[in-house]
Amino acid sequence: MYLTDSLRELIAGRLGRFEQRGLSATDSRRAAVALALIEEGTGALLPGIDAPTAWSRSAAVLLTRRSARLRNHPGQWALPGGSIDDSESPEQAALRELHEEVGLRLEETSILGRLDDFVTRSGFSITPIVVWAGEARELEPSASEVASIHRIPVSEFMRADAPWLDPIEDSEQPVLRMPVGLTWIAAPTAAFIYQFREVCIAGRTTRVAHFEQPMFARQ
Template identity: 50%
Template sequence: MNASVTEFPFNESLRTTIKGHLDRFEVRRKSDPGSLRHAAVAIAVIEGDVPGQAAFLLTKRTPRLRAHGGQWALPGGRVDPGETIRHTALRELHEELGVLASIDDVLGTLDDYPTRSGYLIAPVVVWLGGAIELKPSPSEVAAAYRIRCAELFRSDSPEIVPIPESDRPIIRLPLPVATVNAPTAAVLYQFKEVALAGRDTRVDHFEQPVFAWR
């Protein structure tokens, strides 16, 4: 695999590249969400544990949560009345991980992704420059990780798996901390394809595992 594709130095050049890819991408928003509730997640690009390497933030939800406890997730939640998806993503990033970012740090957005549990997720890509200290909220987050963007380009990723409960396959991403399922896997796969690789790729046809339907 070409090293220029899989290595992502955390610098202004990468920021410009990601923003350019997102600016050119024609985002699909569902005009009629039906019974789905609007939500937003932050794909936060940050310097990884390896200095100089770009990473994204991934959380493990505390098992005490009523919905999706213990699952792997991106910082995010329901859109409050009067909020834009960008403001929701930034608010959730602060509430869950103690990270303050501004609208100027938002590089762009990706497609709406409908979930079996009743949400319409809008992914928002945020650039976190400088030294960032993570302060996970114990009421929501069991742990937070910086996952190198290069991990999204592994030769064994993604895993596309049929399930008997649906006519659509599920998508999974093997990562160092765990194998992550949709919806998080679908959102991260589109981030990889669109924001990092510059390829127009859709993911709303991918299914979620049955445990995520509730």
């Protein structure tokens, strides 16, 4: 799957027809994340994922590993994002965080649409914004927030063994994880990626807000 104009039109069209569900919870803080479609390029390697032999135009999702020095969710997989300022829309916040965390500045014309909100156990109501990032060859991780930047091929998220659904003692709903190479990503990030796969690539309306997070992601 290549990052082409036809793919952009396909995803924008499916998001345009998708009935996005906004959620809120008492005392939750509003946040936004950017699910950025980007060329695979030569991003940081992961066990079990082959590196491209040259700069690749295959479609990928931009992910980060959070800095181990952060107070909240240190070292975890994440989409670039953070709290929404009072004067911002979720789209504006997602683009701002994308620039602050990985040095990628995009215009509002790059926005393709929204996926469903997800209320986390740690007290955030997160709106995922799907954006078109193109080549984005020059990325720079924020020294204070990001340990590493990764371009994960979209094909990796289409694996037949995904998602993984694990029972957890304190909830009737399972924990959702997405396998990546020889490792995995947990909800809420995994929930956004899974819904992106289902809605934007497979063309299936799939809800994810009910899935649980593992205990370590609730802090």
